[in-house]
Amino acid sequence: VAATIFTACEPNVGGDEPQTPTTPEGPTAPEVIANNGVGEDGKIALNSVACAYYLGDVWDKGVADYYVALTNDTLGVNASGFEVPMHQGGWILYLDLWGAISEKTWNAKLPEGTYTFGDSRGMGCFYNEFSLATNNKEQVLVDGNWLYDIDDIFFSAGTVVVEHTEAGYHITTEVVTLTGESLSFVYDGPIAFEDQSDDEEWKPV
Secondary structure, three states: OHHHHOOOOOOOOOOOOEEOOOOOOOOOOOOOOHHHHEOOOOOEEEOEEEEEEEEEOOOOOOOEEEEEEEEOOOEEEOOOOOEEEOOOOOEEEEEEEEEOOOOOHHHOOOOOEEEEEEOOOOOOEEEOOOOEEEEEEEEEEEOOEEEEEEEEEOEEEEEEEEEEEOOEEEEEEEEEEOOOOEEEEEEEEOOOOEEOOOOOOOOOO
16 A cells, blocks of 8 residues: 555666656756765755655554655656656655654654664664665766666665754664665755545544
8 A cells, every 4th residue: 555655756766777867958967966965074965855745554553654755956757757866966865764643644743763774664663665765876978868877775774863843854864775885864954744644633624
């Protein structure tokens, strides 16, 4: 059931083949995000929300699923219909987090706390199956068209720390990839979760 709702921000898991987004860039080289998006503090700063879904108590076990995709880039769509970062150094971070059920499904709020990478779909879980990062690691001009090498990066361990702030959220994500590389992401700002739950809660008309 959960997998069917990941439409607009479904991660691309098609491998490392160069992808061509349908949004035209023209013959001039697109902007490059310096140092592959990594700042002086060693963190990749994400500044916008690609999508955010509140899925509620999907398995009727008293724990809710919050799915959010964060990015530092303009997004385009590749030939397979998946969203991808449009500039070299661009990232999309997909987080599948499980926490306390929101009282107001139409105004869900991701609970504060530490979410730990695993496969339990339990309270405080940073769920492995739908959590990954997508990186535009290279752009190459071929026959007048810019091609992008899009890398989907899966994790072997990690934590997500969520704090509520006046601006919305401060979210820090520390992960280890399947190849042993450490990555660090940070997001500051609002997140409005779209209610896609079946929870029986009162909703305003």
